[in-house]
Amino acid sequence: xxxxxxxxxxxxxxxxxxxxxxxxxxxxxxxxxxxxxxxxxxxxxxxxxxxxxxxxxxxxxxxxxxxxxxxxxxxxxxxxxxxxxxxxxxxxxxxxxxxxxxxxxxxxxxxxxxxxxxxxxxxxxxxxxxxxxxxxxxxxxxxxxxxxxxxxxxxxxxxxxxxxxxxxxxxxxxxxxxxxxxxxxxxxxxxxxxxxxxxxxxxxxxxxxxxxxxxxxxxxxxxxxxxxxxxxxxxxxxxxxxxxxxxxxxxxxxxxxxxxxxxxxxxxxxxxxxxxxxxxxxxxxxxxxxxxxxxxxxxxxxxxxxxxxxxxxxxxxxxxxxxxxxxxxxxxxxxxxxxxxxxxxxxxxxxxxxxxxxx
Amino acid sequence: xxxxxxxxxxxxxxxxxxxxxxxxxxxxxxxxxxxxxxxxxxxxxxxxxxxxxxxxxxxxxxxxxxxxxxxxxxxxxxxxxxxxxxxxxxxxxxxxxxxxxxxxxxxxxxxxxxxxxxxxxxxxxxxxxxxxxxxxxxxxxxxxxxxxxxxxxxxxxxxxxxxxxxxxxxxxxxxxxxxxxxxxxxxxxxxxxxxxxxxxxxxxxxxxxxxxxxxxxxxxxxxxxxxxxxxxxxxxxxxxxxxxxxxxxxxxxxxxxxxxxxxxxxxxxxxxxxxxxxxxx
Numbered sequence: 001x002x003x004x005x006x007x008x009x010x011x012x013x014x015x016x017x018x019x020x021x022x023x024x025x026x027x028x029x030x031x032x033x034x035x036x037x038x039x040x041x042x043x044x045x046x047x048x049x050x051x052x053x054x055x056x057x058x059x060x061x062x063x064x065x066x067x068x069x070x071x072x073x074x075x076x077x078x079x080x081x082x083x084x085x086x087x088x089x090x091x092x093x094x095x096x097x098x099x100x101x102x103x104x105x106x107x108x109x110x111x112x113x114x115x116x117x118x119x120x121x122x123x124x125x126x127x128x129x130x131x132x133x134x135x136x137x138x139x140x141x142x143x144x145x146x147x148x149x150x151x152x153x154x155x156x157x158x159x160x161x162x163x164x165x166x167x168x169x170x171x172x173x174x175x176x177x178x179x180x181x182x183x184x185x186x187x188x189x190x191x192x193x194x195x196x197x198x199x200x201x202x203x204x205x206x207x208x209x210x211x212x213x214x215x216x217x218x219x220x221x222x223x224x225x226x227x228x229x230x231x232x233x234x235x236x237x238x239x240x241x242x243x244x245x246x247x248x249x250x251x252x253x254x255x256x257x258x259x260x261x262x263x264x265x266x267x268x269x270x271x272x273x274x275x276x277x278x279x280x281x282x283x284x285x286x287x288x289x290x291x292x293x294x295x296x297x298x299x300x301x302x303x304x305x306x307x308x309x310x311x312x313x314x315x316x317x318x319x320x321x322x323x324x325x326x327x328x329x330x331x332x333x334x335x336x337x338x339x340x341x342x343x344x345x346x347x348x349x350x351x352x353x354x355x356x357x358x359x
Numbered sequence: 360x361x362x363x364x365x366x367x368x369x370x371x372x373x374x375x376x377x378x379x380x381x382x383x384x385x386x387x388x389x390x391x392x393x394x395x396x397x398x399x400x401x402x403x404x405x406x407x408x409x410x411x412x413x414x415x416x417x418x419x420x421x422x423x424x425x426x427x428x429x430x431x432x433x434x435x436x437x438x439x440x441x442x443x444x445x446x447x448x449x450x451x452x453x454x455x456x457x458x459x460x461x462x463x464x465x466x467x468x469x470x471x472x473x474x475x476x477x478x479x480x481x482x483x484x485x486x487x488x489x490x491x492x493x494x495x496x497x498x499x500x501x502x503x504x505x506x507x508x509x510x511x512x513x514x515x516x517x518x519x520x521x522x523x524x525x526x527x528x529x530x531x532x533x534x535x536x537x538x539x540x541x542x543x544x545x546x547x548x549x550x551x552x553x554x555x556x557x558x559x560x561x562x563x564x565x566x567x568x569x570x571x572x573x574x575x576x577x578x579x580x581x582x583x584x585x586x587x588x589x590x591x592x593x594x595x596x597x598x599x600x601x602x603x604x605x606x607x608x609x610x611x612x613x614x615x616x617x618x619x620x621x622x623x624x625x626x627x628x629x630x631x632x633x634x635x636x637x638x639x640x
Contacts, residue, residue, distance in 0.1 A: 068541050088544040095545045101538035105560045105637075115546035118556070166546065 019044040019202050020065065020083075020170055025074030027060055027226075034060045035226045038074070042170070042204060047196050049205045049213040051249070052223035058206045061223070062172050065204065066095050079169060094163035095172040099179060100155045102147035108158050109134070109143040115166040133161040136195070153184050160192075164199060173205045177212065189215055210250050214238070222246055243358050247284035252320075254290075254331045256283040256354065268329035272303045272351060282357055287320060287334035289353035293346040302348045307331065309341045323347065385620075391613035401609055409614035419598065419615065426595040429512055430577035434524075436517040437573040441525035442566065446558075449532035450540075460529075467522050475586040478515045482506040482587065507589025515583045520576050524569035531565025532558070563637040571630040575623050595619060 018041035027035040035057045042048050050058040063069045065076060067088030076084040083091060094115070102111050110117075112133050116126045134140045137157035147155055156176055163171055177185045177192075193216055196203050207213050213220050214234040222229040222237065222245075230242040234250070241247035244255055258267030260281055265274040267283065298304040307323035310330070314337065321333040321341065333347060393405050413419050448459050466474070481487045484501040492498045504510060535558060543553040559566075581596030588594065595615060602612030 066541075066545060068544075087549075088541070089547045089549050093545075095542070097538050097542060099538065101536065101542040103539060103542070103557060114543070114548075114556070118543075118546065118548040118552045162546065 017044075018042060019046075019079060020204075021077040022061070022065075023075045023077065025061075025064060025071045025076060027057070027064060027069065028072045033226055035064075035071075038226075038228055040221055040228065040231065042202060044169075044202055045200055047193070047203045047205065047216060047218045049207060049217035049220045050223060051207060051210060051213040051220050053249075054208055055225075056223040057226040058208075058223050059174060062095075062174055062204065062206050065170070066093055066172055067091050092166075092169040093172060094166050094168040094170075095174065096156075096159045096163050096176045098174045098176070100147075100159040100176075102155055102158055102162070104147055106146075107143065108139060108145050108147065108150070111147065111158055112162045112165055114162060129165055133165040136164070136198075137161040152180050153188060156180065156188060157191075160195065164195075164201065168201060170202045170204060173203060175207055176205075178207070178209075185212070192216065214250065220250070222249060224249075240355065241284060241357060244282050244284065247355075247357060252287055252332060252334075254285045254287065256285055257281075258283075269307075269325040269327065270303060270305050270329075272354075274351075283354040284357055285331075285349060285354045287332040288318075290331065290333040290347050290349045292333075292335055293348040296346050298348050299350075301351050303351060303354075304346055304348045306344055306346055308344050312341055388613045388616055388620075391610050392617045394610045396608055396610055399607065409611050412611060413614050413618060422593060422598050423595050423615075423618075425509065425593075426578060429509055429516070429592075429594060430574045432513045433516040433520060433577040434570050434573040436513065437521045437524035438528075438566065438570055440517070440521045441569055442528055444521075445525050445529035445532055445565075449529060463522055463525055466518075471519065471582060474519060475515060475582060478511065478518070478587055479506065482511055482514075506587055507592065509588070509592045511587035511589075512583050512592045512594070515587050516577045516580060519583070520573045523572040523576060527568035527572065528562060528565040531562040531568075535561045560637070564634045567630050567634050567637070571626065575626060578623065579619065 020040075020042040022038055022040040025035060025038045026033065038057075038061060050061060052058045060069065064071050064084065067084075067086065071084055074084075075082060078092070083093075103114065106114070109130060113126055113130045116129060121129075131140075134143055137160055139154065139157050139161065142150060142154060142158075147158065150158065156179075159176070173192075177188050180188060189212060192203075205213075205216060217234055219231060219233050220237055221231045224245055229249075230237055230246045232240075232242075237246055237250045241250060241253075247253045248255065256267035256270065258265060258270075258281055259279065260266075260274055260276055261278050263273060263275050265272055265276075265281060265283075267281075293304055296304075305325055307325040309321050310324050311322035313320040313322075317337055318334050319337050321335065323331050323333055323345075325331060331347075391401070392409055393407070395402055395404050395406060395408060444463065448456055448463075452459050479486070482505040483489070484503060484506070486506070488505060489498070489501040492502065539557055539561070540553060543557045548556060579596055581594065581600055584592045584594040584597050588597075596619075599612045599615050599619075602608045602615070606612075
């Protein structure tokens, strides 16, 4: 992947020739549509995350690409060849499974060598490549161990090495970090990202954890009930969520429902001038876009409102407030940590930060 | 928790049961094997004479050898039938799994004797098999070696013990996590390689348990040879039965029993050892 200076690592769209093309794929199980008309391109060298709640179809899409399921409708292409008609063992795709699926009867070394062994790789080449893979995941000291003797993080490393040793064009990762505890997960996220940069292999990562998706991915494909909600870089989705669902799922937000009439937007207690056609509207307003207005003054581009602090959640450098703007309209506000707050205060936000969106 | 008195009270009946009906008979059998028979009476004279007979008389050694050969053949046939069946049920039967499983189990509820007599009817000179072969003009006279031969014994025992071989294999296959099979395919292995490198090794404990069942149960069987074995199909249990009955040589019968017991226990022990070695958790 060539990277231009102006737009490093992150790209809003896959502009280069796609490595993988999912073309109008649908999957039915019985009477249930698990995936509906999915079209998705993945560029070579990309780190793309399939993000969605459980049951959104993200794992099913992964399994279609791996070859464990067949699409009911549509085609999948990789490097200009039809992929979905090949059996899993003929695809240049490897998977890191959710619970790693390491072979319990084989040592770490034999687990990693498995892919080379079934392809009758010569003994000397196998030995050197396995050593290299062990080094890459820092598991040299455990080469002779059985998987059951390893910790979750170590099993995860072996699973990665076992998949990457085959030099796949595309690596699929099915919630590989979900079995790890919080600290180890953060650590593995770092390792995973570094590893992807090092080997340059395209990663397709599945998770339900939006923070993880934001931290790791070049692009996120957000799935909702088997359909793609939005495909964009984490920054793009966060700043310009396509739908209310995307705004809520990626980071926290306040959804303001209201209407525009005579160039005035009214959402509960909040009102501001907005020169658009009349009708119902939804705005997304991120908690950190709202701040406390100590002097009570506002700029022309700002909206000011008065609200009562109901809850305060301390979070180290910042804290989250739940404020009541009257008649039970609650908003979340993130402010730099500043000690206990109570009673009524003035709050302001910039008009441009209230982003209008579709349902 | 529970008082000592309560604990002794509940453990006493099973202990008595095991003591009276298991340990005492074993002890008696063991003692008899070192005693002798004089003028139709068992005399309590300790000696190793019976063991000498067992190992020196070619008659007993011959029957013992044949018994083991038959048991080995039954084991092999049961595994060859039971493993593919278990594999099919576990991996490919899908919705028909429950039904097929029941079909394998149902014969176990049919009396052993009924199944034995059924084979007599099938294999006899004017039996179903011979009748069918003559109807097809493949044979013109009844084939006599179908019945009353080691072949008939192996056939009947295979029929009876295949479910016993099938069950532990099926259980082992059902316990193989399916993601392992997918991982194998994912890493480039086709069905054959996946079977040989993942499924077979992981089902070894079940295979071993199935083999042990089939072998040990066949080794001690005396009804099949009695019903369909004939003189050439006699097995060691029939010899023991004769020694305790018509021949009235309890000490020699006990000696053979002790020998079979030791053989069986060592087999179970060995199988346990291997099963531990081949199980991974």
